[in-house]
Amino acid sequence: MAVEDEHAVQPLPARKFPTRTCVACRTERQKREFVRVVRAPDGTTSIDLTGRANGRGAYLCADGSCWPDALKKKSIERALGVSMPPEVRVQLEGGVGHGP
Numbered sequence: 480m481a482v483e484d485e486h487a488v489q490p491l492p493a494r495k496f497p498t499r500t501c502v503a504c505r506t507e508r509q510k511r512e513f514v515r516v517v518r519a520p521d522g523t524t525s526i527d528l529t530g531r532a533n534g535r536g537a538y539l540c541a542d543g544s545c546w547p548d549a550l551k552k553k554s555i556e557r558a559l560g561v562s563m564p565p566e567v568r569v570q571l572e573g574g575v576g577h578g579p
């Protein structure tokens with residue numbers, strides 16, 4: 480039984496990486512290139528370093544370059560509908576996850 484397309488080159492399906500848009504600078508990147516700030520169902524806001532926390536997330540470039548802007552423009556507050564908890568602000572000002 481001949482299988483006509485046995486050796487046919489199948490076009491590989493375009494690999495879809497989940498992309499997100501930075502809430503501060505609007506850069507589109509792959510999900511793993513972001514730091515996620517999450518508003519948990521209980522209303523607390525924190526930086527989600529695992530990327531798996533429950534709740535509504537806002538994404539910021541992991542390199543931290545736009546974090547001062549995000550704080551200045553209140554991008555996270557607007558994206559999540561929360562006020563910025565001081566401890567999260569401190570973390571963002573200090574540049575969590577990227578070296579000195």
Ligand SMILES: [Zn+2]
Pocket residue numbers: 501502503504505506539540545
């Ligand atoms: Zn950004």
